[in-house]
Amino acid sequence: GAVVSQHPSWVICKSGTSVKIECRSLDFQATTMFWYRQFPKQSLMLMATSNEGSKATYEQGVEKDKFLINHASLTLSTLTVTSAHPEDSSFYICSATSRWRGGTDTQYFGPGTRLTVL
Amino acid sequence: GENVEQHPSTLSVQEGDSAVIKCTYSDSASNYFPWYKQELGKGPQLIIDIRSNVGEKKDQRIAVTLNKTAKHFSLHITETQPEDSAVYFCAVSSNTGKLIFGQGTTLQVKP
Numbered sequence: 001g002a003v004v005s006q007h008p009s010w011v012i013c014k015s016g017t018s019v020k021i022e023c024r025s026l027d028f029q030a031t032t033m034f035w036y037r038q039f040p041k042q043s044l045m046l047m048a049t050s051n052e053g054s055k056a057t058y059e060q061g062v063e064k065d066k067f068l069i070n071h072a073s074l075t076l077s078t079l080t081v082t083s084a085h086p087e088d089s090s091f092y093i094c095s096a097t098s099r100w101r102g103g104t105d106t107q108y109f110g111p112g113t114r115l116t117v118l
Numbered sequence: 119g120e121n122v123e124q125h126p127s128t129l130s131v132q133e134g135d136s137a138v139i140k141c142t143y144s145d146s147a148s149n150y151f152p153w154y155k156q157e158l159g160k161g162p163q164l165i166i167d168i169r170s171n172v173g174e175k176k177d178q179r180i181a182v183t184l185n186k187t188a189k190h191f192s193l194h195i196t197e198t199q200p201e202d203s204a205v206y207f208c209a210v211s212s213n214t215g216k217l218i219f220g221q222g223t224t225l226q227v228k229p
Contacts, residue, residue, distance in 0.1 A: 006161075032215060043207060043219045044162070093161050097215065105150040105211045109161040 003027050004096050006110035013084055014118055021079045021113045023094030029074035030096035034107060035067075038091040050077055084117045091115075120145040122210050124220025132228050137198055139223045141208035142190040150211040151184060153193045155204045156222075162207060166193070198227045 003026040013019050023033060032051050036044040048064075050056040050071035058064045066088075068080040077096075081088055091114055095107040121144040131137050141151075149170040154162035168175045168182045168191065175182050179198075184191040195202055205224050209217040 004161075034216075043221050044217075046216060049216065105215055106152070106164070106167065107217055108164065109154070112159070112161045114159070 002108040004030075004094065004108050004110040006092075006094060006113050008113060009111060010114040010116075012116045012118065015085050016083055018080055018082045019084055019115060021081075021092055021094075021115075023077045023079070023096070023110055025075045025096045025098070025108075028096075028098045030077075031074070031099050032097045033071055033077040034095045034097075035069060035077075035079050036093045036095070038093060038112075040091075044093065047079075081115065084115070086117045089115055089117045120148060120210055120212065120218045122208065122218050122220045124208050124223060126223060127221065128224045128226070130226045130228065131198055133198060133200060135198055137193075137195045137202070137225055137227075139193045139206055139208070139225075140190060141192070141210075141220050142188075143210045143218075144189065145210070145212060146186075146189065147212045148189075148210045149213070151182070151191045152209050152211075152217070153180075153182060154207045154209065156207060157204045165206075195225075198225075200227050200229050203227045 005024045007022045035047045038044050047062045048056045048058045050069050052071050052074050056069035071077040093112040095109045124141045152167035155165045156162045166182050179196045181194040205222045207222050208220040
């Protein structure tokens, strides 16, 4: 139980294009979803927090106009990297919490999406 | 803000030995302490967690201990197996719901 999926698992795009990553909670309703970025051999860095039906809250230093987050339903959040550049290449991971499952602090992570910008 | 320090950064043990990873945190209001295992190219997997009202929790070969006074908590893996080889992250959360992660520990279990 508590399965989170991401799509795509990997994507390669050209510099200047936009890429959308989906995060879904498959067997529970996620009241909150989080988006992280992880560079090679480094820890996870929180980018933003999103609650269903409301605007995402971005961490300091994360450009909200570049990383668009939409949390349209209790099972789906999307991250769009706009005008991607090579420095945006990274491993993007989402997580979800549910007040009905595990409590509001137990985060279940997706498998991640490897983004490579050429 | 919260600061989480994790040690060691790498750990190599022989199969069957125990492994211990330690984390310290700075915010005394923190009340939730999960441990995640991350295999190469995959997302983190929750392996055990503990809340501030508990001092120790065990799940088969894995245990976590928490010392709130000293603000540190540890992951203990007994009877290690090669499949335990991975990167392990501790994390800390307060009432904000956000997780602050440690730097990670690469565990290698040699057969």
